[in-house]
Amino acid sequence: MARIELDGLAHAYRPNPQKPEDYALRPMTMTWQDGGAYALLGPSGCGKTTLLNIISGLLRPSHGRVLFDGRDVTDLPTEARNIAQVFQFPVIYDTMTVHDNLAFPLRNRRIPEPEVRSRVAHIAELLELTSDLKNRARGLSADMKQKISLGRGLVRKDVAAILFDEPLTVIDPHMKWQLRSKLKQIHNELKLSLIYVTHDQVEALTFADQVVLMYDGAVMQAGTPQALFEEPEHTFVGYFIGSPGMNLLPCTLEPGNPDGVQIGNLSLPVDAHLLEQVNAQSDLTIGIRPEFLGCSNTLEGASSRNLPATITRVDDLGTYKIVTATLGAHTLRAKLPEDARVVTGPGFLNFLTGQTKLYADSRIVR
Amino acid sequence: MIKTRNNKAWFLVLPVVISVAFSAIIPLMTVINYSVQDIIGPDQKVFVGLDWFKEVLRDPDLHGAFLRQILFTLVVLAIEIPLGILIALSMPAKGWKASLTLVLIALPLLVPFNVVGTIWQIFGRADIGLGGHFLASLGINYNYATNPLHAWLTVILMDVWHWTPLVALLCYAGLRSIPEGYYQAAKIDGAKAWAVFRFIQFPKLSGVLMIGLLLRFMDSFMIYTEPFVLTGGGPGNATTFLSIYLTKLAVGQFDLGPAAAFSLIYFLIIQVVSFVLYTIIQRNSNPNASKQVAQ
Numbered sequence: 079m080a081r082i083e084l085d086g087l088a089h090a091y092r093p094n095p096q097k098p099e100d101y102a103l104r105p106m107t108m109t110w111q112d113g114g115a116y117a118l119l120g121p122s123g124c125g126k127t128t129l130l131n132i133i134s135g136l137l138r139p140s141h142g143r144v145l146f147d148g149r150d151v152t153d154l155p156t157e158a159r160n161i162a163q164v165f166q167f168p169v170i171y172d173t174m175t176v177h178d179n180l181a182f183p184l185r186n187r188r189i190p191e192p193e194v195r196s197r198v199a200h201i202a203e204l205l206e207l208t209s210d211l212k213n214r215a216r217g218l219s220a221d222m223k224q225k226i227s228l229g230r231g232l233v234r235k236d237v238a239a240i241l242f243d244e245p246l247t248v249i250d251p252h253m254k255w256q257l258r259s260k261l262k263q264i265h266n267e268l269k270l271s272l273i274y275v276t277h278d279q280v281e282a283l284t285f286a287d288q289v290v291l292m293y294d295g296a297v298m299q300a301g302t303p304q305a306l307f308e309e310p311e312h313t314f315v316g317y318f319i320g321s322p323g324m325n326l327l328p329c330t331l332e333p334g335n336p337d338g339v340q341i342g343n344l345s346l347p348v349d350a351h352l353l354e355q356v357n358a359q360s361d362l363t364i365g366i367r368p369e370f371l372g373c374s375n376t377l378e379g380a381s382s383r384n385l386p387a388t389i390t391r392v393d394d395l396g397t398y399k400i401v402t403a404t405l406g407a408h409t410l411r412a413k414l415p416e417d418a419r420v421v422t423g424p425g426f427l428n429f430l431t432g433q434t435k436l437y438a439d440s441r442i443v444r
Numbered sequence: 445m446i447k448t449r450n451n452k453a454w455f456l457v458l459p460v461v462i463s464v465a466f467s468a469i470i471p472l473m474t475v476i477n478y479s480v481q482d483i484i485g486p487d488q489k490v491f492v493g494l495d496w497f498k499e500v501l502r503d504p505d506l507h508g509a510f511l512r513q514i515l516f517t518l519v520v521l522a523i524e525i526p527l528g529i530l531i532a533l534s535m536p537a538k539g540w541k542a543s544l545t546l547v548l549i550a551l552p553l554l555v556p557f558n559v560v561g562t563i564w565q566i567f568g569r570a571d572i573g574l575g576g577h578f579l580a581s582l583g584i585n586y587n588y589a590t591n592p593l594h595a596w597l598t599v600i601l602m603d604v605w606h607w608t609p610l611v612a613l614l615c616y617a618g619l620r621s622i623p624e625g626y627y628q629a630a631k632i633d634g635a636k637a638w639a640v641f642r643f644i645q646f647p648k649l650s651g652v653l654m655i656g657l658l659l660r661f662m663d664s665f666m667i668y669t670e671p672f673v674l675t676g677g678g679p680g681n682a683t684t685f686l687s688i689y690l691t692k693l694a695v696g697q698f699d700l701g702p703a704a705a706f707s708l709i710y711f712l713i714i715q716v717v718s719f720v721l722y723t724i725i726q727r728n729s730n731p732n733a734s735k736q737v738a739q
Contacts, residue, residue, distance in 0.1 A: 156632055171643045
């Protein structure tokens with residue numbers, strides 16, 4: 079187990095990168111604590127897997143260093159790094175039994191056979207594979223195979239971290255939940271550092287203590303699931319996290335008004351101290367999560383935080399309602415409790431203080 | 445399951461039935477016809493039953509050809525399969541080097557069979573051939589036309605040169621279809637090169653290897669043109685394999701009856717061995733099917 083530090087790490091597949099776009103992975107510095115559960119989240123092609131392969135040593139970064147517990151491992155090959163990795167598609171050794179599959183990493187490292195047996199037995203029990211140990215691995219289902227892949231990582235005593243590269247992609251939906259709970263349980267029991275790559279926000283948010291959201295080779299925000307939800311530092315974070323994502327409304331400074339912005343021809347109050355930090359050339363955006371956006375047909379208590387809008391659609395999703403409304407040229411969504419009485423037609427949107435965020439050039443203004 | 449009864453389907457398969465009839469069934473029937481008759485002259489024939497089969501099976505020359513054939517097939521398989529794997533493993537995976545290697549490796553496969561025989565016939569001659577001349581310059585009295593061992597070595601070397609590329613190409617294709625993740629996982633599991641071959645590459649290659657084995661068995665068991673051009677079956681009978689013997693029987697001596705009986709036996713041997721190999725291939729590619737049958 080180890081603390082993993084990325085020091086000025088960057089990677090370009092082509093030589094001599096000049097512009098930020100030349101990098102598959104833009105320069106980043108980060109520390110991942112020992113025993114933490116981290117998720118690397120982001121859309122396909124954002125550099126998650128590149129970062130993972132750099133940590134496991136399958137790829138040598140073009141810039142920067144990787145440190146395990148302060149030791150520079152940038153130039154160490156995979157086998158010397160004590161990293162376990164579970165891939166998107168289960169990798170098993172077809173001709174071997176489940177037992178021999180699990181024993182393989184230990185036997186390759188010339189661990190004495192009695193110890194191999196006891197380690198394998200222990201891990202098999204943990205993963206509920208004991209009854210299958212004598213079976214050939216090739217005929218098993220995808221989730222069993224994935225458990226074996228994971229088991230091959232866990233049998234080693236010395237693993238610094240276990241890396242997962244979208245491990246649930248080929249697993250049946252009803253098995254996903256079980257397997258994820260198993261992972262969580264193993265993490266709690268063994269206190270291993272886990273790094274989990276996924277493009278599924280639910281997977282990331284339920285699994286990890288810390289989520290690293292990536293986009294286009296750059297880290298957009300790293301923080302707790304709560305922070306990513308409540309304080310998205312970048313409009314992309316707001317858009318990507320949450321279902322539906324954050325409402326984003328382009329706006330402009332209101333001439334002559336130090337504590338308000340203009341959305342179309344409507345005016346919305348914003349803290350003056352936020353607006354003070356914004357320069358006149360920035361592109362401004364108001365962001366508010368559907369969970370915090372109020373919506374009603376009648377005005378309850380006049381407030382400048384209420385803006386008139388047209389409610390175009392109400393979807394009842396069983397435990398809550400999703401309301402779609404248009405405000406000028408913009409479409410917004412609000413997530414309301416199941417018992418909210420809203421119908422389509424004219425109405426008002428309420429922008430809750432404290433939950434209405436201001437973004438300048440996509441970055442949050444605090 | 446619902447079965448639709450529709451006789452029109454017979455019309456759809458008719459072209460295939462006709463072409464197979466002309467290309468396979470009718471010739472085969474002719475051979476069967478010959479094999480049970482003694483043809484003395486035009487319009488003069490006697491039904492002899494299984495006499496030709498009995499005679500052929502007792503023929504010591506045929507026994508000799510059969511044993512030589514088995515030995516030849518086993519030797520070339522034992523050389524070509526491992527060598528093909530080895531070549532495929534050492535071929536570059538991508539880039540222009542890979543393309544170039546592929547072209548070079550495939551060249552022997554493009555040479556017509558009788559030209560292969562001619563190439564090696566000339567190559568092995570001590571007076572004008574590069575190979576023969578080189579061996580002679582080393583002081584080796586090499587002559588495939590008079591020395592049975594030299595003839596055998598030359599025929600085997602020729603077949604290895606001609607057909608190992610096929611095995612190599614099959615294995616190369618098999619190797620390229622192994623996902624990168626397997627190699628990465630093996631690295632992480634600390635597997636050495638031998639373990640990677642033993643537990644990843646070889647099992648993944650077993651499918652194409654069985655196909656290679658099947659093809660090479662059938663082809664080598666039926667080999668005719670190249671040794672015929674190179675040695676003509678000699679010296680003596682040293683390189684007279686089954687096909688060469690059959691041709692001598694049918695065309696050389698015009699013993700159509702025994703030749704036909706022999707053809708059928710020959711055909712049967714290849715059918716049986718190919719069937720066994722094919723069954724193994726099917727088992728391999730679909731392990732669950734056999735398991736279900738077993739249950």
